[in-house]
Amino acid sequence: MTTKYNIVSIIRKKRDGKTLDNEEIQYLINQYTADEIPDYQVSAFLMASYLNGLNDEESAALTESMLNSGQIVDLSHISGKKVDKHSTGGVGDKLSLILAPIVAAAGVPVPMISGRGLGHTGGTLDKLESIPGFKVDMDLARYKEIIENHDLVLAGQTAEIAPADKRLYALRDVTATVESIPLIAGSIMSKKLAEGIDALVLDVKAGSGAFMKTTDDAIELGEALVGIGTQFEKETIAYVTNMNQPLGYKIGNWLEVEECIDAMHGEGPDDIMEITYLLSGTMIYLGDKAESVKAGIEKSKEMIESGAAFQKWLDIVEEQGGDVEMIKSPQKYPEAEYEFEIKAEKDGFVSEMNSYEIGMASVELGAGRKKKEDDVDPQAGIALTKKIGDKILKGETILTGYTNKASAIEAASDKLFGAVTISKTKPEEVEMVSHTIDKEGSRAFEL
Numbered sequence: 471m472t473t474k475y476n477i478v479s480i481i482r483k484k485r486d487g488k489t490l491d492n493e494e495i496q497y498l499i500n501q502y503t504a505d506e507i508p509d510y511q512v513s514a515f516l517m518a519s520y521l522n523g524l525n526d527e528e529s530a531a532l533t534e535s536m537l538n539s540g541q542i543v544d545l546s547h548i549s550g551k552k553v554d555k556h557s558t559g560g561v562g563d564k565l566s567l568i569l570a571p572i573v574a575a576a577g578v579p580v581p582m583i584s585g586r587g588l589g590h591t592g593g594t595l596d597k598l599e600s601i602p603g604f605k606v607d608m609d610l611a612r613y614k615e616i617i618e619n620h621d622l623v624l625a626g627q628t629a630e631i632a633p634a635d636k637r638l639y640a641l642r643d644v645t646a647t648v649e650s651i652p653l654i655a656g657s658i659m660s661k662k663l664a665e666g667i668d669a670l671v672l673d674v675k676a677g678s679g680a681f682m683k684t685t686d687d688a689i690e691l692g693e694a695l696v697g698i699g700t701q702f703e704k705e706t707i708a709y710v711t712n713m714n715q716p717l718g719y720k721i722g723n724w725l726e727v728e729e730c731i732d733a734m735h736g737e738g739p740d741d742i743m744e745i746t747y748l749l750s751g752t753m754i755y756l757g758d759k760a761e762s763v764k765a766g767i768e769k770s771k772e773m774i775e776s777g778a779a780f781q782k783w784l785d786i787v788e789e790q791g792g793d794v795e796m797i798k799s800p801q802k803y804p805e806a807e808y809e810f811e812i813k814a815e816k817d818g819f820v821s822e823m824n825s826y827e828i829g830m831a832s833v834e835l836g837a838g839r840k841k842k843e844d845d846v847d848p849q850a851g852i853a854l855t856k857k858i859g860d861k862i863l864k865g866e867t868i869l870t871g872y873t874n875k876a877s878a879i880e881a882a883s884d885k886l887f888g889a890v891t892i893s894k895t896k897p898e899e900v901e902m903v904s905h906t907i908d909k910e911g912s913r914a915f916e917l
């Protein structure tokens with residue numbers, strides 16, 4: 471086949487900081503997906519894009535090409551606006567498991583395709599699979615059947631969804647090109663736009679446990695994500711939220727499911743519930759079941775208080791093959807073989823909890839993967855006793871670690887010990903949500 475495009479010229483153009491046409495980006499993605507361009511040339515393109523950036527048009531063209539590399543799910547036969555949420559990833563971030571049943575119980579269909587743990591961050595699929603029997607792998611026919619029956623489905627990325635992103639992501643992982651705002655934005659949005667949604671809420675994390683360490687970078691990523699959503703005519707609202715300490719008190723797959731069960735019984739930790747209600751309230755608002763985000767938050771609280779969210783959770787666990795008895799009686803879940811405590815060496819206030827280090831310690835204990843092919847241990851993880859701002863006395867427990875690998879305890883303990891700082895004075899309270907981003911731009915958060 472003759473073509474006016476030449477992959478070397480496309481790489482050179484990006485290397486020299488010039489702007490690529492939509493057709494050039496489309497050509498590159500199509501040919502790569504068809505195995506007509508080798509990994510080494512796409513790696514060069516990725517590095518050139520990482521170093522020189524992609525403008526809004528290039529980013530939209532990349533997203534569209536990755537989106538069109540697979541199927542776009544048609545859920546138009548299901549009445550009502552379909553709304554999903556995506557988080558850019560954090561430590562102890564279990565919000566999807568709580569908010570998806572809340573929103574579905576409020577009558578807004580939630581087609582949710584999630585990912586696995588990445589680096590120090592946990593993944594919704596690994597948490598769901600810690601429920602004995604729960605299945606996240608399915609084809610599109612089953613995906614559609616579940617959402618039709620329950621207004622909710624919790625699935626992994628099927629082979630039909632954005633296959634180009636799957637290949638590009640694996641290549642980025644091994645070519646040091648993950649941390650690029652336009653590449654992250656294109657990757658996330660190509661998958662979300664393929665799910666069959668009408669609107670999207672984004673939780674963009676900022677802080678030590680997030681991919682974006684500063685609020686400014688998180689705002690830039692949020693603006694890129696919202697920009698793409700808007701170009702594709704999906705109403706998209708993002709919030710920048712604090713990830714300078716783990717969310718809630720539990721980190722690790724089953725431990726986090728347990729905390730979600732507490733939350734659905736109305737006993738969730740304050741930080742978890744504040745962000746969960748904001749995100750679920752926004753989803754309910756975007757799904758036209760509340761007149762404002764505030765009214766959506768009130769409706770979310772009603773879904774918890776009435777037990778409707780918990781009933782929706784039981785229904786979906788049963789539908790997707792999970793052991794409902796374990797959800798009703800979580801104390802029956804077997805515990806990890808080993809547990810150890812980290813104690814305070816002096817009196818004071820907890821002033822820092824480095825979530826990156828805590829996330830890495832949980833990986834060490836078995837809750838995440840060091841290599842792609844590793845299995846995760848559903849019982850491994852960490853339970854915090856204290857959080858930033860809490861008073862602590864010498865000898866008191868700061869946190870407890872759980873693992874089935876005795877050999878991991880020493881390295882994890884060192885990491886955990888170094889992750890917590892105790893100071894003489896009480897640190898200032900930090901806001902959980904700093905900014906809202908929508909099609910009008912970004913502004914300080916106000917409800």
Ligand code: URA
Pocket residue numbers: 558585639648653654655657658
């Ligand atoms: N999550 C994704 O899906 N893609 C990225 O590039 C980063 C996080």
